[in-house]
Amino acid sequence: MAPMSGVLEWKDSQGSKGGNVALNVSDQLECMELCLGMDEEPTESLWVRIKGSAGTGDIIVGVCYRPPDQEDRADEAFCRQIGAASCSQALVLMENFSHPDICWRGNTAGHKQSRKFLECTDDNVLLQAIEESMRRGTTLDLVLTNKEGLVGNMNLKLKGSLGCSDHKMVEFKILWAARRVQSKLTTLDFSRADSGLFRDLLGRVPWEKALEGRGAPDSW
Secondary structure, X not given: OOOOOOEEEEEOOOXXXXXXXXXXXXXXXXXXXEOOOOOOOOOEEEEEEEOOOOOOOOEEEEEEEOOOOOOHHHHHHHHHHHHHHOOOOOEEEEEEXXXXXXXXXXXXXXXXXXXXXXXXXHHOOOEEOOOOOOEOOEOOEEEXXXXXXXXXXXXXXXXXXXXXXXXXXXXXXXXXXXXXOOOOOOOOOHHHOOHHHHHHHHHOOOHHHHOOOOOHHHHO
């Protein structure tokens, strides 16, 4: 791994070959590791919440590795982690999913585990940002988000492999825009009211008949 400045979050694969995941966060950002479903079936995943600056919300970044021979229980546990992370306003998930049979353009898959993963992405409204193949003509390394425009396709680039890996490197920017606070209060501008129309409508009401038999308090 190349030396990088910042906070290094690391998740060991607990003795298995390969699959270690790491995330390097700039030391100018405040971050905290999240424990999403860590008390159940172990998965090769790392979840970090990065605190937003003034005017921006927090963002959750996930880095995951799915071995090709991963069992159904681990897949189900990982999908539950995705569901919990998707509750965030902004989520970016990077992973080697090892689902070569998935066709992202047609949203179809040949194997049962791959179809379940597609259902997971659909249920959590996740968007796949990578359109080019990453390894031997297949799209294994993915970048998923729960917010359109969070990862701009215009600045997503595929570069050469790192070291002995035959996977291409992915470079992209997270477009971390300020939150828009929408007020649910409606303010009426009476200066723009049509007073002439209002008087005309009131003049059409048969007031004597409508107020017949009522005293002064009820008439008001």
